[in-house]
Amino acid sequence: MAHREPITALLLIFLRQSVLKYVLSAILICISVVTVSTHDDVFSASHAVNSQMARARDIRYLLYDVNPPEGFNLRRDVYIRMASLVKTLRKDGEDWVLVLPPWGRLYHWQSPDIHQVRIPWGEFFSLPSLQVNVPVVEFEDFIAESGGPFVDQVLVLQNYAEGWTDGKWEEKVDERPCVDKLMYSKDQQGFYRGWFWGYEETRAHKVMCMSAQGHASIIAPVLHSNITVTSVMLDRAETVLHDHYAGKDYWSTRRSMVFAKHLRLIGDDFRAKYLNSTDDSDHTVYNEDWTRMKAELGSAEGGAYLGVHLRRKDFIWGHRKDVPSLKGAVKKIRTLMKKHKLNKVFVATDADDEELEDLKRMLPEMVRFEPTLKDLELLKDGGVAIIDQWICAHARFFIGTSVSTFSFRIHEEREILGLDPKSTYNRFCGDQEKECEQPTHWKIVY
Ligand SMILES: Nc1nc2c(ncn2[C@@H]2O[C@H](COP(=O)(O)OP(=O)(O)OP(=O)(O)O)[C@@H](O)[C@H]2O)c(=O)[nH]1
Numbered sequence: 001m002a003h004r005e006p007i008t009a010l011l012l013i014f015l016r017q018s019v020l021k022y023v024l025s026a027i028l029i030c031i032s033v034v035t036v037s038t039h040d041d042v043f044s045a046s047h048a049v050n051s052q053m054a055r056a057r058d059i060r061y062l063l064y065d066v067n068p069p070e071g072f073n074l075r076r077d078v079y080i081r082m083a084s085l086v087k088t089l090r091k092d093g094e095d096w097v098l099v100l101p102p103w104g105r106l107y108h109w110q111s112p113d114i115h116q117v118r119i120p121w122g123e124f125f126s127l128p129s130l131q132v133n134v135p136v137v138e139f140e141d142f143i144a145e146s147g148g149p150f151v152d153q154v155l156v157l158q159n160y161a162e163g164w165t166d167g168k169w170e171e172k173v174d175e176r177p178c179v180d181k182l183m184y185s186k187d188q189q190g191f192y193r194g195w196f197w198g199y200e201e202t203r204a205h206k207v208m209c210m211s212a213q214g215h216a217s218i219i220a221p222v223l224h225s226n227i228t229v230t231s232v233m234l235d236r237a238e239t240v241l242h243d244h245y246a247g248k249d250y251w252s253t254r255r256s257m258v259f260a261k262h263l264r265l266i267g268d269d270f271r272a273k274y275l276n277s278t279d280d281s282d283h284t285v286y287n288e289d290w291t292r293m294k295a296e297l298g299s300a301e302g303g304a305y306l307g308v309h310l311r312r313k314d315f316i317w318g319h320r321k322d323v324p325s326l327k328g329a330v331k332k333i334r335t336l337m338k339k340h341k342l343n344k345v346f347v348a349t350d351a352d353d354e355e356l357e358d359l360k361r362m363l364p365e366m367v368r369f370e371p372t373l374k375d376l377e378l379l380k381d382g383g384v385a386i387i388d389q390w391i392c393a394h395a396r397f398f399i400g401t402s403v404s405t406f407s408f409r410i411h412e413e414r415e416i417l418g419l420d421p422k423s424t425y426n427r428f429c430g431d432q433e434k435e436c437e438q439p440t441h442w443k444i445v446y
């Protein structure tokens, strides 16, 4: 062996030298070619490069974040408001792109020992579906495209310190001193540090507070005229309201928020296996292209099971009058199963272990989606929530919890699938609740 080594080494040196020589000569040839061509073509070539750069420069990025305590389903609602703002900005002729705020650090996502931060939207939603509605990018792609972990300017939205002047509502937006303690602080280089979804290296050049009162698009003129930087982040974006709640544009965005396919498939498998529910038999066939999903109300039958969303935890800690006891809920479930001749019941709930034991005892036939720890690591709490919602959305009859955004999102999903509104807009009543107003039917505007 030993005697062959020098030969290999020599061969390598020779090869490297010849490769090097080849590369060098190739570079030299290129340079001379370029030199020649620049003489002829100098104008058009550099012109093309410049306009390309200009086009890249013209893209502006809208980032946003929501008050930390807000849950998954209100955040989905704020996305709709921001998508609407981006549409307004684009109508006004600028090339704005919405940057999707990574998921994580949500108060309710407390599954122990699993990593739940910097989760891209693609894990929960279908990006191509979102793209059809408005241009979006994941945060990491924004970092890559825009040249680094920097946000040019953060606008912290807030209410007016003085409230409504003269008790009169008017839409307005003004730069104002910060009302609350600023959650960003300057580092030694003069950059602002704060919570950028767990991306420690991300920082902002500038931060200011802005009082805003009104719908999302009141920010548009400010982003057009007062601010010229490329990337702007609206923090506390929930401060602004929907441009037109439940209007055509609201629904386009809502319909574009198609759940990620792997989550839908897991939900469908579960339906088939435990609830004898398939799209063909239940008339809930889903079109991958949401723009073609225009199911008539009542055309979908839904699987032969009762779907239940039973919100507990903080909803019962405050002893709310519109939330039932477990006993009250089970009684209602049994009544509904009998009335609608359903012998299966699927329950989605955030109940703690103690309540869950009680519930299992009182309602032994209930079916739940219970991921193993390994599944949970893959799906995360958000994925499990979506699967729960997907299964509830396909039930023949659904009952949810009063003013829970989790239940509201199920209503919308059922509306998209074309289930009869009578089977959708139902909620539990508190044990002592006298006037138990049922949820509002919001019809899709296509
Ligand atoms: N998997 C699952 N999670 C649930 C269920 N109900 C509540 N959760 C969890 O608790 C969170 C509830 O917060 P939201 O999504 O904001 O919905 P909400 O019911 O309006 O709650 P608030 O925002 O606190 O008013 C969800 O995001 C889930 O993480 C459920 O039935 N199944």
Ligand SMILES: *[C@@H]1O[C@H](CO)[C@@H](O)[C@H](O)[C@H]1NC(C)=O
Residues within 6 Å of the ligand: 173, 174, 175, 222, 225, 226
């Ligand atoms: C934006 O600029 C206009 C015109 O200069 C000014 O009147 C307005 O107060 C500015 N708005 C904000 C929010 O800075």
Ligand SMILES: *[C@@H]1O[C@H](CO)[C@@H](O)[C@H](O)[C@H]1NC(C)=O
Residues within 6 Å of the ligand: 276, 281
């Ligand atoms: C499952 O559903 C099919 C069609 O909807 C029905 O014919 C069948 O009886 C159901 N099976 C069970 C076990 O409920």
